Amino acid sequence: MIPTEPQNRREFVKRFSLLPAVSTLLTASWSNTLLAAVTLPKRPTRGRMLLKISDFPALQDDFGSVRIGTSPVAGNEPTGLLHPILINRGPGGQFHALNSECTHAGCVVRPYSQAAGACICPCHGSRYAIDGARTGGPAFFPLLPYAVQFDGKDQLIIELPDLPHEIHASLVRNDAGSAARLRLEFLAFAHIHYEVMFQPSVSAPWQATPFALTPDGPLDQTVFAGNDDFAGVYVDTALQTGFLTVTMRLQPV
Numbered sequence: 346m347i348p349t350e351p352q353n354r355r356e357f358v359k360r361f362s363l364l365p366a367v368s369t370l371l372t373a374s375w376s377n378t379l380l381a382a383v384t385l386p387k388r389p390t391r392g393r394m395l396l397k398i399s400d401f402p403a404l405q406d407d408f409g410s411v412r413i414g415t416s417p418v419a420g421n422e423p424t425g426l427l428h429p430i431l432i433n434r435g436p437g438g439q440f441h442a443l444n445s446e447c448t449h450a451g452c453v454v455r456p457y458s459q460a461a462g463a464c465i466c467p468c469h470g471s472r473y474a475i476d477g478a479r480t481g482g483p484a485f486f487p488l489l490p491y492a493v494q495f496d497g498k499d500q501l502i503i504e505l506p507d508l509p510h511e512i513h514a515s516l517v518r519n520d521a522g523s524a525a526r527l528r529l530e531f532l533a534f535a536h537i538h539y540e541v542m543f544q545p546s547v548s549a550p551w552q553a554t555p556f557a558l559t560p561d562g563p564l565d566q567t568v569f570a571g572n573d574d575f576a577g578v579y580v581d582t583a584l585q586t587g588f589l590t591v592t593m594r595l596q597p598v
């Protein structure tokens with residue numbers, strides 16, 4: 346459910362995002378030596394969706410369901426690269442994460458309806474159980490499930506294989522020849538908004554960090570809108586130790 350007040354929505358959206366499972370950078374300082382040790386993730390990249398159950402009233406009770414994505418759904422089709430993910434809460438508080446791509450012809454399946462007892466595809470009426478099993482309609486196969494980890498309290502992690510998301514890092518020097526900024530380069534897909542996230546330690550929460558669009562530009566950007574092209578963003582080397590990554594912003598769709 347999307348809070349209606351803009352500021353609330355902004356805070357809401359920032360609490361969950363899609364990130365590479367392994368961050369590309371772990372540094373004791375932004376030194377040349379450590380940056381040389383940065384390795385690029387191998388294809389395909391695994392991704393993780395992180396979210397708090399408490400952000401979703403629909404998931405507070407069994408048989409609740411939400412649909413989360415990187416970009417809106419237009420008609421019955423996704424507007425972005427990825428189909429949204431259905432998160433269903435089954436009996437006994439068991440969570441199921443499912444690719445919403447209908448296995449009949451690819452339309453975006455609706456969230457689970459308690460009244461209908463199914464996730465229903467709007468195109469030709471295929472029906473799926475709360476765990477994604479196919480129960481009716483022209484589809485022959487179940488919805489693709491993703492592995493989930495629930496901490497028993499509030500955090501749900503969904504593992505996404507084959508996420509097309511790589512980040513290359515390089516140090517950019519200023520005119521005086523000293524290290525000025527770190528350039529993060531990635532393929533930014535259309536209709537997806539990206540944020541640069543910083544985590545000071547493994548146990549600390551991820552925080553959005555501002556970036557610049559040029560090596561010398563102001564560090565005042567917080568969101569990058571993808572356009573099916575490579576993007577280069579620049580972060581301040583004043584950041585000290587920790588992890589740095591680029592995430593795709595998620596929202597209920």
Ligand code: FES
Nearest residue numbers: 447449450466469
């Ligand atoms: S695309 Fe879903 S039933 Fe045909």
